[in-house]
Amino acid sequence: MRDPQITRTITELRQALAERSGALIGLVPTMGALHAGHAALLARACSECKIVVASIFVNPLQFGPSEDYAGYPRDPQADIAYAGEAGADIIFLPTPETLTGRGLQTSVVVAEVGEPLCGLQRPGHFTGVATIIVKLFNIVRPDKAYFGEKDWQQLQVVRRLTADLDFAVEIVGVGVVREADGLALSSRNRYLSVSEYQTALRLPQALKAAANLIESGETDARVVALAFRHAIATGPDLKLEYFSICLPDTLEPVEAIQGKTLLAAAVRVGKTRLIDNVLVST
Numbered sequence: 512m513r514d515p516q517i518t519r520t521i522t523e524l525r526q527a528l529a530e531r532s533g534a535l536i537g538l539v540p541t542m543g544a545l546h547a548g549h550a551a552l553l554a555r556a557c558s559e560c561k562i563v564v565a566s567i568f569v570n571p572l573q574f575g576p577s578e579d580y581a582g583y584p585r586d587p588q589a590d591i592a593y594a595g596e597a598g599a600d601i602i603f604l605p606t607p608e609t610l611t612g613r614g615l616q617t618s619v620v621v622a623e624v625g626e627p628l629c630g631l632q633r634p635g636h637f638t639g640v641a642t643i644i645v646k647l648f649n650i651v652r653p654d655k656a657y658f659g660e661k662d663w664q665q666l667q668v669v670r671r672l673t674a675d676l677d678f679a680v681e682i683v684g685v686g687v688v689r690e691a692d693g694l695a696l697s698s699r700n701r702y703l704s705v706s707e708y709q710t711a712l713r714l715p716q717a718l719k720a721a722a723n724l725i726e727s728g729e730t731d732a733r734v735v736a737l738a739f740r741h742a743i744a745t746g747p748d749l750k751l752e753y754f755s756i757c758l759p760d761t762l763e764p765v766e767a768i769q770g771k772t773l774l775a776a777a778v779r780v781g782k783t784r785l786i787d788n789v790l791v792s793t
């Protein structure tokens with residue numbers, strides 16, 4: 512492994528890419544606080560591309576006013592070492608001023624697929640994501656870009672904007688990386704206390720219970736939703752924001768489960784918001 516090249520401005524990044532012109536470029540956008548979920552994206556990118564760019568940017572546009580932008584974990588030195596170890600050739604570490612300047616007058620709104628689920632809970636969130644992703648696509652001009660299925664709706668939003676705006680980039684989805692006990696890895700897991708962590712395990716467990724029910728033949732979404740609610744056992748320790756049984760591409764809710772179906776949920780454990788999903792096929 513060579514040390515990754517660190518770039519902080521758009522000019523530096525473009526210069527670094529110009530020196531490698533002709534090489535297949537993979538982009539892995541992240542918000543840092545890197546973990547094995549990000550490493551899986553980088554590993555996949557390394558296996559498919561000559562040059563892998565990891566961006567590390569806590570995107571202010573995707574946080575609501577009462578969300579955790581200020582407190583979001585930031586550790587650039589650890590992230591640089593981790594991303595280098597995981598195979599990144601170039602790290603793009605812009606400041607907020609570099610990407611959002613004195614404020615943007617342009618934004619990218621992805622309508623239907625950005626509206627339900629997290630779109631309802633976090634107004635403006637996917638517009639913030641989509642706007643920065645489009646900027647990163649224009650800055651890096653990657654051949655391939657890698658996104659985790661952990662953020663399933665985000666992946667669909669990115670697929671849609673790529674198709675709608677004719678970006679010449681292949682979007683690659685990478686499966687959810689979990690702890691051995693089932694909890695999906697997330698930078699926000701580090702907010703959880705020991706007892707909150709135990710509570711958070713009910714999220715993957717309830718999704719699994721619902722998936723098992725479908726796999727054993729249940730087709731009525733109401734029955735599956737009841738089983739999920741029973742298993743997640745909401746209370747003062749865990750609040751449910753949403754549970755959706757929907758089509759994987761459009762996120763439209765389904766009543767009669769048939770074929771590929773997404774089960775997606777968001778919860779709050781204490782102050783920490785967690786999302787997870789499973790895909791089932793019948």
Ligand code: AMP
Nearest residue numbers: 541542543548658659661662687688696
């Ligand atoms: P984030 O830094 O949380 O914005 O995530 C950056 C990228 O890593 C996104 O495409 C996420 O979907 C992906 N990612 C985060 N956690 C996981 C995970 N547990 N498994 C797979 N991909 C993940």
